[in-house]
Amino acid sequence: MRSRKRQRLWLVSLAVILLGGAAALAVTAFEENIVFFRSPSDIAEGKAEIGRLIRIGGLVEEGSVKRTAGSSEISFSLTDGGASVPVIYNGILPDLFREAQGVVAQGRLQTDGSFLAVEVLAKHDESYMPPEVAEALKKSGYWQENNAEEGMKGHTK
Amino acid sequence: MIAEIGHFALIAAFVLAAVQMSFPLYGAHRGDIGLMDLAKTTALAQFALVLLSFAALVNAFVTSDFSVLNVIQNSHSDKPLLYKISGAWGNHEGSLLLWVLILTLFGAMVASFGRNLPPQLRARTLAIQGMIAFGFIAFMLFTSNPFERVLVPPANGQGLNPLLQDPGLAFHPPFLYFGYVGLSISFSFAVAALIEGKVDAAWARWVRPWTLAAWCGLSVGIGLGSWWAYYELGWGGFWFWDPVENASFIPWLFATALLHSAIVVEKRDALKSWTILLAILAFSMSLLGTFLVRSGVLTSVHAFATDPERGVFILLLLVIAIGGSLTLFAIRAPSLQPGGLFRPISREGGLLLNNLFLSVAALTVLLGTLYPLFLDVLEAGKVSVGPPYFNATFGPLMVPILAAMVVGPLLSWKRGDILSALSTLWFAGTVALAAIAITLIYSGVDGILPAIGVGAAAWIIIGSCMELAERVKLFQSSAADTWRRLRQTPRSVYGMTIAHLGVGVLLAGVIGTTAFKTESVQNMKIGQSVAVSNYTFTLDNVVSLQGPNYVAERAVFVITEGDSLIASVNAERRRYPVEQDMTTEAGIHTTWLADLYAVIGEGSRSAGWTTRLYKNPLTPWIWFGTIIMAIGGLVSLSDRRLRIGAPSNSRKKAVSSRPIPAGAQ
Numbered sequence: 001m002r003s004r005k006r007q008r009l010w011l012v013s014l015a016v017i018l019l020g021g022a023a024a025l026a027v028t029a030f031e032e033n034i035v036f037f038r039s040p041s042d043i044a045e046g047k048a049e050i051g052r053l054i055r056i057g058g059l060v061e062e063g064s065v066k067r068t069a070g071s072s073e074i075s076f077s078l079t080d081g082g083a084s085v086p087v088i089y090n091g092i093l094p095d096l097f098r099e100a101q102g103v104v105a106q107g108r109l110q111t112d113g114s115f116l117a118v119e120v121l122a123k124h125d126e127s128y129m130p131p132e133v134a135e136a137l138k139k140s141g142y143w144q145e146n147n148a149e150e151g152m153k154g155h156t157k
Numbered sequence: 158m159i160a161e162i163g164h165f166a167l168i169a170a171f172v173l174a175a176v177q178m179s180f181p182l183y184g185a186h187r188g189d190i191g192l193m194d195l196a197k198t199t200a201l202a203q204f205a206l207v208l209l210s211f212a213a214l215v216n217a218f219v220t221s222d223f224s225v226l227n228v229i230q231n232s233h234s235d236k237p238l239l240y241k242i243s244g245a246w247g248n249h250e251g252s253l254l255l256w257v258l259i260l261t262l263f264g265a266m267v268a269s270f271g272r273n274l275p276p277q278l279r280a281r282t283l284a285i286q287g288m289i290a291f292g293f294i295a296f297m298l299f300t301s302n303p304f305e306r307v308l309v310p311p312a313n314g315q316g317l318n319p320l321l322q323d324p325g326l327a328f329h330p331p332f333l334y335f336g337y338v339g340l341s342i343s344f345s346f347a348v349a350a351l352i353e354g355k356v357d358a359a360w361a362r363w364v365r366p367w368t369l370a371a372w373c374g375l376s377v378g379i380g381l382g383s384w385w386a387y388y389e390l391g392w393g394g395f396w397f398w399d400p401v402e403n404a405s406f407i408p409w410l411f412a413t414a415l416l417h418s419a420i421v422v423e424k425r426d427a428l429k430s431w432t433i434l435l436a437i438l439a440f441s442m443s444l445l446g447t448f449l450v451r452s453g454v455l456t457s458v459h460a461f462a463t464d465p466e467r468g469v470f471i472l473l474l475l476v477i478a479i480g481g482s483l484t485l486f487a488i489r490a491p492s493l494q495p496g497g498l499f500r501p502i503s504r505e506g507g508l509l510l511n512n513l514f515l516s517v518a519a520l521t522v523l524l525g526t527l528y529p530l531f532l533d534v535l536e537a538g539k540v541s542v543g544p545p546y547f548n549a550t551f552g553p554l555m556v557p558i559l560a561a562m563v564v565g566p567l568l569s570w571k572r573g574d575i576l577s578a579l580s581t582l583w584f585a586g587t588v589a590l591a592a593i594a595i596t597l598i599y600s601g602v603d604g605i606l607p608a609i610g611v612g613a614a615a616w617i618i619i620g621s622c623m624e625l626a627e628r629v630k631l632f633q634s635s636a637a638d639t640w641r642r643l644r645q646t647p648r649s650v651y652g653m654t655i656a657h658l659g660v661g662v663l664l665a666g667v668i669g670t671t672a673f674k675t676e677s678v679q680n681m682k683i684g685q686s687v688a689v690s691n692y693t694f695t696l697d698n699v700v701s702l703q704g705p706n707y708v709a710e711r712a713v714f715v716i717t718e719g720d721s722l723i724a725s726v727n728a729e730r731r732r733y734p735v736e737q738d739m740t741t742e743a744g745i746h747t748t749w750l751a752d753l754y755a756v757i758g759e760g761s762r763s764a765g766w767t768t769r770l771y772k773n774p775l776t777p778w779i780w781f782g783t784i785i786m787a788i789g790g791l792v793s794l795s796d797r798r799l800r801i802g803a804p805s806n807s808r809k810k811a812v813s814s815r816p817i818p819a820g821a822q
Contacts, residue, residue: 092758095739
């Protein structure tokens with residue numbers, strides 16, 4: 001039965017090497033690619049690194065959405081009540097992007113304090129509030145009862 | 158009244174499930190044929206009852222019965238008939254009923270086709286199926302009743318999420334669930350085998366067709382979902398590593414591994430406990446996926462319910478099913494008879510390599526999917542894990558398996574000769590290396606992974622054909638001899654070749670779309686043109702139009718290449734007044750080699766519209782590849798040796814150690 005032991009030995013070593021390699025791969029990938037969520041207040045307090053891919057969430061400030069004529073560039077401000085961050089985005093906004101609506105933007109903080117978004121996410125439901133945004137609003141004390149209700153309703157569809 | 162019949166039928170099915178999970182199990186223990194045969198009756202009756210219940214729900218949707226809460230919340234009398242029907246499963250309660258319907262369908266199929274199964278094994282398998290049905294019907298009856306009535310019916314319903322009003326998505330859940338739930342059969346067989354303490358070649362041959370059928374359904378379901386995301390979300394991509402996509406992909410990876418390891422059990426009587434473990438894991442991941450999607454812990458379009466009570470209930474089901482089966486595995490697996498020996502370089506070795514890499518890849522996807530949840534629970538911050546993580550881990554893990562999948566089938570069992578296998582494939586290897594070199598030099602794409610992907614696609618497509626050519630001695634023997642060999646080659650071998658070819662085609666599509674796409678975002682006024690790669694998109698006109706339950710703004714793009722007209726495509730933005738929602742419909746012209754893809758955003762005649770234009774090379778190959786893979790699975794399924802209920806033929810006797818009872822029917 002020596003050969004059975006040998007077979008088991010190489011099977012186990014192969015599995016261990018593979019798992020180890022995959023774990024190393026996953027850890028490096030996590031270090032480089034995890035996207036942290038920051039609120040506008042975090043950014044105002046200088047908690048977010050410049051130039052790294054992050055997500056910010058908040059309400060689209062009313063009256064802040066500006067389109068440049070003849071260009072696909074859009075700027076708007078995201079607020080959590082405490083602070084607000086100017087966001088620049090070049091592209092098609094999600095269908096449910098509206099003022100005073102909670103959205104999440106993924107992109108990089110620029111040295112001038114603005115946020116260059118590569119992706120803007122608004123969930124496909126009117127009453128939906130991204131949980132990250134709801135939490136950021138709660139933290140900054142901007143959370144209102146009607147928001148709370150809507151947040152609770154979540155995705156009913 | 159009809160809704161009450163549906164509700165009552167569900168309760169009756171629940172009672173039958175309770176009978177099915179207990180008496181036959183006891184009967185199998187005692188060797189009581191009568192009690193064991195009870196499972197067959199209950200499985201068939203249960204399916205009939207759940208079918209009746211499902212029909213009652215569909216009826217409520219089709220007739221727009223607004224006294225049923227579920228119909229109010231998810232339907233509207235203006236909706237086209239197809240979406241009234243698909244609305245029945247486009248919600249939490251209805252999708253669970255579909256889940257249970259397919260579960261009982263599989264149970265009924267085992268009961269009626271499994272005539273050549275030993276009665277004990279069949280009784281135990283059906284009993285385990287009964288347990289799963291019991292858990293899920295209980296979940297529906299106690300937390301998610303689709304037949305709940307309201308006292309005062311409103312005049313009309315709230316409509317269905319417009320994103321779900323799409324032909325691709327109407328059929329996505331049935332296929333996906335067919336795959337998800339089909340894996341329950343492999344699971345039940347595995348648990349039944351653990352109870353018996355016996356796994357042999359015959360067992361593997363009974364499990365394989367079920368896994369194969371589930372795998373085909375899962376492949377088509379995932380493909381449909383991906384296709385829908387591609388044309389409906391308007392992001393130009395086909396896969397976003399969204400938690401919900403991952404929830405279906407992880408079971409697929411385990412199911413693929415299971416398909417391959419079951420071959421080793423069937424042919425060589427080896428890797429038995431590993432195969433059992435894979436069967437348990439594949440279905441566990443289906444359950445986990447159901448939990449992730451249904452509990453609302455991960456937010457997405459699919460998270461219908463965010464009710465904590467439901468989440469806890471599914472979590473409980475999950476713990477019992479996974480915990481119970483793994484405990485049983487830990488107790489029983491060591492007592493399974495060890496199987497045949499083999500060397501690292503052999504057919505078994507190749508299949509094992511496939512298994513290890515697929516499982517480890519599935520684990521890294523699982524880790525990336527659950528990681529944000531872990532951090533959230535530990536209050537370590539909110540994070541998201543996006544495509545870069547998955548590309549950086551999943552991509553490299555796929556390289557060895559893609560390279561080996563062509564060589565493996567050329568190795569012989571027990572001890573293979575890798576040099577002879579490689580020398581057979583010299584042509585495929587040369588083309589692959591040339592493809593890698595050409596991509597690196599001319600494409601200007603960053604990184605070596607896309608080049609390796611191009612090479613791997615060429616390697617798999619050519620290599621799979623060469624493997625079949627070698628098997629039938631094409632050009633090495635007389636035409637008559639080759640023809641004879643072609644006819645004698647079992648269907649399962651053709652199935653393998655076709656499915657592997659599909660992987661190559663799919664891979665080419667994935668690499669083409671991700672690494673070589675051209676994207677252009679800009680503002681366009683009517684009459685303006687934009688060049689995208691070698692094509693020119695001209696915004697010809699934007700018109701308003703009225704759909705059955707929406708109003709749309711339709712942009713007409715004329716696509717030209719040089720002086721010749723290629724096509725005209727329509728991109729739409731639809732507004733659904735009932736649901737107060739917008740959707741995007743991409744305008745796509747597909748050639749065999751590329752998709753020309755246009756999306757329109759907000760805008761007006763004076764300010765122009767934001768448009769996003771793409772040339773997506775080889776994207777159609779993603780869907781072709783998926784279809785080819787599923788066809789491969791079906792061809793293999795039609796193999797005489799695997800055909801459900803086919804009488805045993807002479808080829809079985811060499812590998813089967815268990816007598817196949819002839820008197821079971």
